[in-house]
Amino acid sequence: MTDLAQAAFAASLADFQAAALNIASDAIVTPALPLAMPDRNLFLKAECLQPLGSFKIRAAANAIGNATKAQLANGVVTASAGNFGQGIAQAAMARGLAVKVFVPETSAKIKIDALRNMGAEVELVTFADLWQIIMTRETGANGFFIHPVAELAVVMGNGSIGLEIAAQVPDVDTIVVPFGGGGLISGIALAMRALGRRVRIVACEIESATPLSAAKRAGKPVEVARGQSWIDGIGSTGVLPDMWPLLDQLVDDVIVVSHDQAAEALRMLATRAHLVAEGAGAVALAAALHPSLAGRNVVAVISGGNIDAGVYGKILQGQPV
Amino acid sequence: MTDLAQAAFAASLADFQAAALNIASDAIVTPALPLAMPDRNLFLKAECLQPLGSFKIRAAANAIGNATKAQLANGVVTASAGNFGQGIAQAAMARGLAVKVFVPETSAKIKIDALRNMGAEVELVTFADLWQIIMTRETGANGFFIHPVAELAVVMGNGSIGLEIAAQVPDVDTIVVPFGGGGLISGIALAMRALGRRVRIVACEIESATPLSAAKRAGKPVEVARGQSWIDGIGSTGVLPDMWPLLDQLVDDVIVVSHDQAAEALRMLATRAHLVAEGAGAVALAAALHPSLAGRNVVAVISGGNIDAGVYGKILQGQPV
Secondary structure, three states: OOHHHHHHHHOOHHHHHHHHHHOOOOOOOOOEEEOOOOOOEEEEEEHHHOHHHEOHHHHHHHHHHHOOOOOOOOOEEEEOOOHHHHHHHHHHHOOOOOEEEEEEOOOOHHHHHHHHHOOOEEEEEOHHHHHHHHHHOOOOOOOEEOOOOOOHHHHHHHHHHHHHHHHHOOOOOEEEEEOOOOHHHHHHHHHHHHOOOOOEEEEEEEOOOOHHHHHHHHOOOOOOOOOOOOOOOOOOOOOOOOOHHHHHHHOOEEEEEOHHHHHHHHHHHHHHHOEOOOHHHHHHHHHHOOHHHOOOEEEEEEOEOOOOHHHHHHHHOOOOO | OOHHHHHHHHOOHHHHHHHHHHOOOOOOOOOEEEOOOOOOEEEEEEHHHOHHHEOHHHHHHHHHHHOOOOOOOOOEEEEOOOHHHHHHHHHHHOOOOOEEEEEEOOOOHHHHHHHHHOOOEEEEEOHHHHHHHHHHOOOOOOOEEOOOOOOHHHHHHHHHHHHHHHHHOOOOOEEEEEOOOOHHHHHHHHHHHHOOOOOEEEEEEEOOOOHHHHHHHHOOOOOOOOOOOOOOOOOOOOOOOOOHHHHHHHOOEEEEEOHHHHHHHHHHHHHHHOEOOOHHHHHHHHHHOOHHHOOOEEEEEEOEOOOOHHHHHHHHOOOOO
């Protein structure tokens, strides 16, 4: 077992509650919105309503809030497709710290612009280079590195979503979470365990890259192909070894969603729930509508709402992207 | 003073609290979402997140919940551009009652379809005929008529929004509310008064029809022209005499918004707050951004999210409607 997994499994309910308190001034308690369905009870945990439009503010605020003054003396550095970078930038700026963010050059322009507008230094890198940073934690940059996924404070910050779900939907029996790197789903699953709640934890992936499905089949992380997709933030080429022990034990099932299903879910979020979601959030709704979850009390975590306006407009109008 | 106004002014805090309890199983407590602005504190009271996508479920549920069994023996009848009709239909269906809704023939197709899918009988009428029903309460149809605006139970149901705002944004000093018929803004204003809170109550209108601005200038309801607009639900040709005493006393100011400002606000709601709003909700945000409100703690009531998908897509892409 990795150090991270060991520390995460050892976290108590009090630890999760402390993290929730730690982020109270940075993040909101998002609503769990009922969405009427004929064959299941469905709630949307609307993380797209967070400041900056993503759950990542929770993890980012907790990671910076937990660091020591000495660690933060040269500012903070992270690597992120955008939402986590923005969260780090916001939490850091609020504390007067310098920020550098490594961003894949394929990121939506809206995310890159937002980071720069917040005062962050942005360095565009290839997806391969970004993956290298994620794997090695080595950036060559000055400053305290905060890993976007495999970081105890990140997992704990995300756990606050689990505490809220348990309070908002007391009879929840299934939680569907987009799988990006595993920090979100691990945090939620561990918080439910810390509460002593038995809930089915279902990950979802987009068809263009299914690293968690592949790892579950192989019994260990394996490299997978990564196809073209309008959905960013999820769909990497592999599961981080640091995260695997958590995912192996905490994730009960993985549902893979097609791009057509994701587009339909994105439209449903707009027309029926009046939420603007990004691709990963739509994947969560699409998976929550899977026939295998009929009859259940399901919470789908709509992880964020930062989607390129052009892409969004096309999908709303049913045009190809 | 009209009977309605007299009864409404006489309502106590306990009456508003009873209405809030009355609707607790039909409506949700919507979040007041902070939206960062350089020169004011701004919160969006996201009524677009209600079941059916509009605040009207509050009033509708309270109106039906307050009626007697004898009154409801032949079902319920209402007249509404859509959102209130849907609310009545949902609250009635949940109680096994028949529903008939008179709807202006210019309503968005999405609203008419939704009513029929819920099991309501829909009769399309001209805007003039609808206005006649609103003014006279005579429909020729069987069943208990519930007025969409000038009805004490409607005003009281809407007041629950005021109670929530006071709890969620304790230092609010300005509330901006779209003016349709006056039921929404009156309910919120009266609830704040019942709480003993002094808050500036600002109505907003779209430039194509400004009946409240005209009435405020004239000191009484006057008929105004009604231009073409992609914004429905607000912008009628006059203030109801029944409502005027309430509006005269409760509304401190009226801000008129242009279609360009409303479109820009609609885009801002999507890209920054990740909310799908309808035109009236966008008008509230546009008004809340008015220079005269700089330095204030403003809550904008985003009244609903039911917008025609084609219109919405065009506005998001900056195209003319």
